[in-house]
Amino acid sequence: MSDTATPPQSPAAPPQSPVLPARTVVPSQSAARQRNADRELNAARLLRASAKHSHDPLTEIDWAAPVDPDHYALPAHRVALYGTPLWERLDERQRAQLSVHQFASTTAAGIWFELVLMEGLIRHVYAGDLTTGHAQYALTEVADECRHSTMFARYITATGYPSARPTRRADRLGKLHFLLNDTTMTFAGAIFVEEFTDAMQREMVRDESLQPLARSVARIHVVEEARHIGYAKPELERRWAAMTAPRRAVFRRALALLARQSVAEIVHPRVYALAGLDPVEARRAAEANPHWRQARIDWARKALEFFTDLGVVTPATARPWQRGALLP
Template sequence: MTPTTTPAPALERVRPRHDRDTTARRLLASAAKTSYDPQKDIDWSEPLEQGLFGMSAQWSTLYATPLWDELTPEQRIRLTELEFCSISGVGIWFEMILMQMILRDVYDQDPATPHVQFALTEIADECRHSVMFARTAEKFGARSYQPTGLDHQLGRLFKTLATGPSLYASILVAEEVLDIFQREVIDDEQVQPLTRAVSRIHVVEEARHMRFARDEIARRAETMGRAERGRQRLVLGIVANIIIHNLVQPEVYAEVGLDPDVAVRVARANEHHTAKLRGAAENLTSFLTDCGLVGGPSARLWRRARLV
């Protein structure tokens, strides 16, 4: 028997089953109206434009530091290209995790329901996104960076064992922070058209995924008892750290001629980049706090991830 507690005042009441499917129907209709095939909707034969950044320079982990000032214009451009490829590569890694989590979550549910059908639609989207990110790295002449060692193995463990609100909340940590980042990329005329096109597709389709995840989180958070809330907070705080700390892999810095150990220290101490992360996570952390998933001792983990 699952213990229950009184929900946080700001938390929405659990929606009945028919409302869950109503949301899914709306998302399915949106997907039918506006979805993309990156293989066809992006012109991969178009050459990269000279002198443009790989992503918004203000989002570089080294921007506004003395180390950034020491880089040549060519090094700055290459750094932003590789940082975008690293973020995308980590995105592929996490999308593989979330696809398996979602499949496991709906495994015992009725595929005739709109809820399961949208879950399958989301998985199809994520497959296309992963291929799109991989082709972007190929276009930039980079590899798709991914976490290694312990973090890679923890991802394997998490996709197998994650349950409850943290299953979908972990998806939001990755998607909502990157959503704000990519919206700025889309509007930045100093960024490669390829990056802007990739970001535009991702933002449009991830908006549906985030709505789906938020509804599931709010619904499941209602049933948490005190012990379960503490466990969910701890797991989610650890996941947030792994995601954020892995976005830009150290090899990126080495490939532009920097000492990776020095560059990682500078990046993590960069107040400008910390402010960008916190700003991007503001709506996310507010929502998760209302759901009871951020708070108590685990709040230290969110500060360590530089998201609060």
């Protein structure tokens, strides 16, 4: 027997679990549950607000009241041609009527966008769980938008504006959105359009010199659109956080295009024709008008601040927004 001691054997190390690459890590169930809980809390708050503060424009607005032809619908300095030589050619009643037709055109654009938004919300609900508050608020918003579109159509009729149809370009863009079914773009577009029109209409509500009918329409829209913005913003934040870099690059360009077209749509060329002006000349004058440029920048400010904070708009991607007179 050898007198050399055999060294003790170390116990075998327990087998280790394989380490997954970072890109395959799935978010924890607790984080997902928290996101859903936050989503449901927001929906519950919005549903309560809707129950307390919803309006019926068909009964709350006096549609039979005569429309005074000398009343502006928008503040004079917010009319697209204000301060231009074409504006100077119009008498005071013609200027007031131009403002009425511009707001009627804006409501027609509102119908176009709300139809696009409603279609997107319905698809969003169809793909989700209708037992959730989140889905039920989406349907509540659709009901709001149905009333708003009807209200806008009644305003158009009351003012004698001849059509609620969008331009051909906007019509094609809407149909393209239907085909792409991009729910994230639906929420982003809603934030831009609703913040833009909210800023414009808050000015109208504050100005007691304006046409009562236009102010009534604006007041109802302002109250209810605030809830819609509160629904869309956290949803876009969630979706943006999960978006890949290439997808973000495409999304930035597409959103800028949608925003520019939406703003271009609010003054249809027929507004100028109804004033006896050449639409091509008038549109060119409006685009060069510093007052009209400032109006668009002012009304777009809240949406652009949100998009900038989120990272959707960056210094490197601001140029399309500046070309559209939406950023200084």
